Amino acid sequence: xxxxxxxxxxxxxxxxxLRLSCAASGTTFGRYALGWFRxxxxxxxxxxxxxxxxxxxxxxxxxxxxxxxxxxxxAKNTAYLQMNSLKPEDTAVYYCATHDNxxxxxxxxxxxxGQGTQVTVSS
Numbered sequence: 510x511x512x513x514x515x516x517x518x519x520x521x522x523x524x525x526x527l528r529l530s531c532a533a534s535g536t537t538f539g540r541y542a543l544g545w546f547r548x549x550x551x552x553x554x555x556x557x558x559x560x561x562x563x564x565x566x567x568x569x570x571x572x573x574x575x576x577x578x579x580x581x582x583x584a585k586n587t588a589y590l591q592m593n594s595l596k597p598e599d600t601a602v603y604y605c606a607t608h609d610n611x612x613x614x615x616x617x618x619x620x621x622x623g624q625g626t627q628v629t630v631s632s
């Protein structure tokens with residue numbers, strides 16, 4: 510099994526920044542891609558960003574481009590989401606997910622989900 514644990518959420522004012530972390534563990538965690546999704550109240554979960562095992566391939570949804578940056582730790586079992594210029598509409602629960610194919614993480618069910626971390630952006 511694979512376990513994902515997110516951290517780093519919190520309350521921030523509009524225009525501020527937050528850095529989310531996702532730590533992966535488990536005996537079956539392999540050379541997997543990691544990614545982020547978010548779900549705001551009353552809305553469906555949506556894709557934010559993904560990164561390959563090597564860290565050389567990244568993808569972003571349009572709203573995240575230019576403001577959010579996904580990266581991977583040297584140990585490969587950790588991913589980060591640096592979020593800058595935050596807006597109130599970025600308020601959501603942010604979830605980490607993993608998949609064995611970075612190109613499919615945004616569109617197919619992941620291998621595992623984290624429990625989520627709340628991000629609240631005040632105006």
